[in-house]
Amino acid sequence: MPEQESRERRIARAAERCATALFDGQRPDGTWPNPRPPAAVGTAAAVLALCLADRGRSAGLIGDGARWLIRHRNADGGWGLLTGSPSDPMATSLAVAALHLAEPGRAAAEVADGLALLESWGGVRGLSDAKAWRQTGLVLSLAGLYDPAEVPRLPAEALLLPAGVRRRALSYYASGFSALSLLQLRRRPWSAVLRPVSARVAAIARDIVERSEEDEGGVGSHGSDPMLTGLICAALQVAGECPRLVRAAVGYLRSVVQPDGSWQLIHGPEVRRDDVIGAAVAGESLARAGHAADARLLRTAEWVLSRRQDRPFPVFGCPPGGWTWTGGAGWPSVYDSVPVLKFLAATGAHDTAVRAGAAWLRRRQDSRGSWSTFVRDTREANDGPCPFTTAQAVDVLVLAGASAADRAVRRALRWLTRVQRPDGSHPSTWNRGGVPATAAVLSTLTRLGLGGRPVAARARGWLLAAQLPDGSWGAGPGAEPGTAEETARATRALAECGGAVERAAAERGLDWLLAAQRPDGRWDAARVCVFTPDHGPYPDGLITQGLALGALTASQRAFRDAALSTGRA
Numbered sequence: 001m002p003e004q005e006s007r008e009r010r011i012a013r014a015a016e017r018c019a020t021a022l023f024d025g026q027r028p029d030g031t032w033p034n035p036r037p038p039a040a041v042g043t044a045a046a047v048l049a050l051c052l053a054d055r056g057r058s059a060g061l062i063g064d065g066a067r068w069l070i071r072h073r074n075a076d077g078g079w080g081l082l083t084g085s086p087s088d089p090m091a092t093s094l095a096v097a098a099l100h101l102a103e104p105g106r107a108a109a110e111v112a113d114g115l116a117l118l119e120s121w122g123g124v125r126g127l128s129d130a131k132a133w134r135q136t137g138l139v140l141s142l143a144g145l146y147d148p149a150e151v152p153r154l155p156a157e158a159l160l161l162p163a164g165v166r167r168r169a170l171s172y173y174a175s176g177f178s179a180l181s182l183l184q185l186r187r188r189p190w191s192a193v194l195r196p197v198s199a200r201v202a203a204i205a206r207d208i209v210e211r212s213e214e215d216e217g218g219v220g221s222h223g224s225d226p227m228l229t230g231l232i233c234a235a236l237q238v239a240g241e242c243p244r245l246v247r248a249a250v251g252y253l254r255s256v257v258q259p260d261g262s263w264q265l266i267h268g269p270e271v272r273r274d275d276v277i278g279a280a281v282a283g284e285s286l287a288r289a290g291h292a293a294d295a296r297l298l299r300t301a302e303w304v305l306s307r308r309q310d311r312p313f314p315v316f317g318c319p320p321g322g323w324t325w326t327g328g329a330g331w332p333s334v335y336d337s338v339p340v341l342k343f344l345a346a347t348g349a350h351d352t353a354v355r356a357g358a359a360w361l362r363r364r365q366d367s368r369g370s371w372s373t374f375v376r377d378t379r380e381a382n383d384g385p386c387p388f389t390t391a392q393a394v395d396v397l398v399l400a401g402a403s404a405a406d407r408a409v410r411r412a413l414r415w416l417t418r419v420q421r422p423d424g425s426h427p428s429t430w431n432r433g434g435v436p437a438t439a440a441v442l443s444t445l446t447r448l449g450l451g452g453r454p455v456a457a458r459a460r461g462w463l464l465a466a467q468l469p470d471g472s473w474g475a476g477p478g479a480e481p482g483t484a485e486e487t488a489r490a491t492r493a494l495a496e497c498g499g500a501v502e503r504a505a506a507e508r509g510l511d512w513l514l515a516a517q518r519p520d521g522r523w524d525a526a527r528v529c530v531f532t533p534d535h536g537p538y539p540d541g542l543i544t545q546g547l548a549l550g551a552l553t554a555s556q557r558a559f560r561d562a563a564l565s566t567g568r569a
Contacts, residue, residue: 007507010514011556015289017521018549022282023296030299031327032282034275034542038262040079043068044094045230046253046263048142051101053237054250061254064261066102069095070110072262077113081531082265082538092117093124093136094227097143115145124150138180141187142234148187156181157197159204167317171380172331172373174315175212175222178205179235186239206242212315213245217329220245220252224326226263229253265531265538268326276307276327278542280339285550287346301347303327304340308353316375321360334364335373335430338392345399358400361393362408369411370419373429382532387416388428388437391444404448413448416441417455424458425466425476432528432537433475435486438462439493446496460497463490464505471508472516475528483526485544487512488551495555498562506555513548523548 026032047065050058073079078087079095096114099107118124124137124146137151158169159181170177182205190198209232212222222229233249236242256267268274283300291297307327310320322332323340341357344350366377370385371393378384394412402409420426425434426441442459445451465477472482473490491509494502516523525539 007510008556008559011510011552014514014517014521015549015552015556017517018545018552019286019289019291019521021521022286022545022549023294026296026300028299030279030296030301030303031274032279032542034278034540036265036267036540037082037538038068038072038258038260039082039227039265040069040072040085041081041091041094042226042230042263042265043261044079044091044098045227045234046257047098047102047230048094048139049230049233049237049249049253051098052142052234053246054254058250058254061257061261062102065257065263066099066107068261069099070107073110073114076117077110078117079114084527085537087117089118089121089124089132089136090139093139094231097139097145100143100145135180138183138235139231142183142238148184151184153188154181154184156184156201156205159201159208160197164317167315167375168378171375171378171383172223172316173380175209176228176232178208179232179239179241181205182209182241183235183239186241202241208315209236209242209245213248215311215313215315215329216331218248219328220248220250221268221330222249223331224266224268224324224328226253226256226267230263266325268328268330274307274327275325275542276304276323277325277336277339278540278546280304280336280343281543281546282549283546284339284343284346285546285553287343287348289549289553292347292349297347298349301344301350304343305350305353318374319360319363321356322364331374333373334361334371334393335386335389337361338389338396341396342392342399345396354396355400358397358402361396365393365408365411369408369413369415371412382429384429385415385419386429386437387419387426388431388440390416391426391437391440394444395447398444398447404450409448413445413450413455417453420455420458424460424462426459428530430530432530433479433486434462435466435473435476435490436528439489442493443496446493446498451497460494460499460502463494464501466490467505467508471512473509482512483528484513484516484523484548485526485528487516488547492551492554495551495558498558503559503562510552510555513551517548 043065047062050062072083074087076087078092080086080088080091092114096111100111124133134152134154137146140146141148185198185202222232229249229252233246237246279300286297309322309332312319313332318332322337324330325336341354345354365371366385371390372378372385373383390412394409397409426437428437438459442456445456466473468482473486474482487509491506495506523544525541525544527537527539529538529540
């Protein structure tokens with residue numbers, strides 16, 4: 001059909017333009033620059049820490065950071081996670097505390113406005129989330145703006161739990177919780193009867209913070225996150241604890257400040273910021289678009305392989321063999337490891353590494369059949385079982401040779417069926433809306449030959465209903481406008497289903513993607529990645545290009561396979 005041929009030619013040209021743009025932006029070693037956006041929380045926490053622990057040497061950085069915060073506050077007088085994010089209590093309390101210490105006179109009006117906004121929410125005591133109440137109160141107390149005796153006590157005794165139970169309870173909050181516990185113990189000493197227990201709690205807290213930093217390479221960062229690092233540094237400085245860690249954190253914060261005076265959402269300790277997950281998503285799409293043997297992409301694969309963690313991470317109870325998001329030593333994550341393994345599988349030259357990664361994933365599977373991000377069997381909202389991560393992990397097991405009969409796969413599919421929402425969608429911890437996880441689950445079931453199951457039918461129905469009138473997808477049904485990322489995910493999943501209705505929807509999605517491609521071969525990145533649930537969506541340009549390219553080539557391949565199977569080729 002002429003229309004079909006025209007669309008195929010347009011897809012091929014669009015895919016080639018995207019591939020050219022990706023390769024043109026690649027560094028000689030196979031990596032890509034992919035900076036995270038500036039973050040008000042990271043900037044405020046860094047300024048707060050430097051005010052308390054390094055004011056003399058870092059006076060210039062403190063002043064630049066304070067001015068950045070003033071320029072980027074919201075119209076309501078508060079701050080959100082990122083520029084443009086709605087104001088929230090934690091970001092606002094961090095910024096208020098930082099400005100009060102950094103510019104006690106010049107920023108008095110901004111501090112007063114921020115405190116007034118907190119009061120309009122009911123004040124620190126009015127926060128419904130006890131964790132937010134504690135963190136906000138402790139942050140303000142660091143700057144002398146709140147009485148620490150009024151802050152609800154952290155349950156620091158949780159540190160006395162057996163290591164496995166403690167890991168599941170605290171998850172990746174372990175180091176921050178430990179630092180704040182040390183601060184609380186210094187400011188609100190326990191009674192004489194409990195003092196021996198408090199000494200034991202303090203010893204465990206020190207060990208967790210020290211081990212976490214050492215296992216991250218001993219470079220001063222915690223989670224490659226300026227916000228967490230700044231908060232830990234400030235708490236330890238005021239508590240008079242772990243002076244080496246305070247000095248190391250100051251060094252990290254000084255090394256990753258941006259030219260405009262801000263700190264990014266996430267930044268590894270290296271001056272040059274590398275990004276494993278973005279490189280993996282783009283690399284897989286390039287490999288499946290016909291560039292698997294390209295020397296430039298082979299360099300990416302070698303770099304990714306060199307970033308594999310060769311040491312355990314005891315704070316998370318994690319064995320060696322996974323990847324972090326920044327490419328350095330740090331927090332091994334299932335969420336970041338699965339796209340790396342899918343990329344290595346797509347090259348066709350790293351089967352041994354893929355099998356080893358699949359074995360690592362099997363060890364990380366939750367007892368309920370799902371996969372979490374950092375800690376097995378945790379129920380922490382930012383880490384616990386995630387349908388998107390679980391579907392992606394199943395894909396890796398299949399790429400390594402598993403079938404639908406595999407026990408780990410069967411357990412994962414039972415869990416995915418059990419947690420599907422009544423409307424047919426699945427949520428994702430690290431992506432907004434229902435499209436990413438719903439599309440991932442549908443794609444996984446289709447690849448396993450299980451597209452006829454009710455769970456797949458419900459997922460298809462939800463995706464079809466969520467398509468917007470212009471052919472795109474956004475956060476969910478009725479959401480406007482559509483984005484390249486969500487449209488790419490839904491288009492690919494529906495194209496691979498093979499049905500006529502699904503194909504028609506996928507073709508409309510492809511047409512939208514083709515029209516949305518910029519002259520330089522790229523797509524605009526939208527705020528669809530999520531740093532914490534319901535807060536701080538941010539864009540990721542490299543992932544955007546990888547998803548769009550993957551949708552173009554996978555859909556084209558699916559349509560050709562369908563035509564061959566019906567004898568219409």
